[in-house]
Amino acid sequence: MNEQINPQIQADSRQLILKKTLDIICGKWRLYILYQLGTEPRRYGELRRLIPEVSEKVLIQELKALTNLGVIEKKSYNEVPPRVEYSLTQKGRQVYPTLLKLTSIGEVFMDA
C-alpha cells in the first residue's frame, strides 16, 4: 500500500527539522563553543580558558542549551575539588563533521 504522505505534513516536518537544525547552529557562540569543545571531554575550566571572549553567564547558558538539545553531555565527578566535564554525545559526534564543514560557507563569502 503506497501510503501518500500528506504534503502539508511533509512541509511541517521539514520545517521542524529546519528549526531543530537552526536551534543547534545559530546563536553567536554556540558553534564556536562546539568547535572549542572538539571530540574529547573538556573540563569546564578548560573551556573557560579556551573561550575568553565569552562571559561565564553566557558560557553556562549555552552549555545548558546544548545539553538540553542532546548535542553535549555533562559529567560531574564526586571529587575534591569537584570536577565537571563536557563532551559530545553520540549524536553530537555523528553531526560533528557536518558542523566542521559549515565554515566553508563563510569562507566563500569573506571578500564578498
Place this chain on the structure above:
Amino acid sequence: MNEQINPQIQADSRQLILKKTLDIICGKWRLYILYQLGTEPRRYGELRRLIPEVSEKVLIQELKALTNLGVIEKKSYNEVPPRVEYSLTQKGRQVYPTLLKLTSIGEVFMDA
C-alpha cells in the same frame, strides 16, 4: 620565509568566517527561502506562493539581506507588467550543496 601568522589574527579571522557563516544561515526563514529558491531563477510572485507562511515584509527583507550578502541576485526586466527574478549567485551555487546538507543535523536530533 615561513611567515608565522599571529595566533590572535588567526583566531579573529576564524571568528569572522564563523560570523559570516551564521549571517547566511541563521534567521527563522533565511535557509527556508534559499531551499525554496533552489538553483533556478524564480520570480518574486512564485516565491510568495511557495512560502505562504512568510509575510511580504519579511520575505522582501530576507531577500534584500541575502542579496547584500552576495548569496542571491535580483534581476528586473523592463516589461509591462515589470518582471523581477531572484537567483543564486555563482558563490551561492558554490555553497548550495553544503546548505542542503544542513538539515541532516536536525534530522539526527528530531527525537532527542
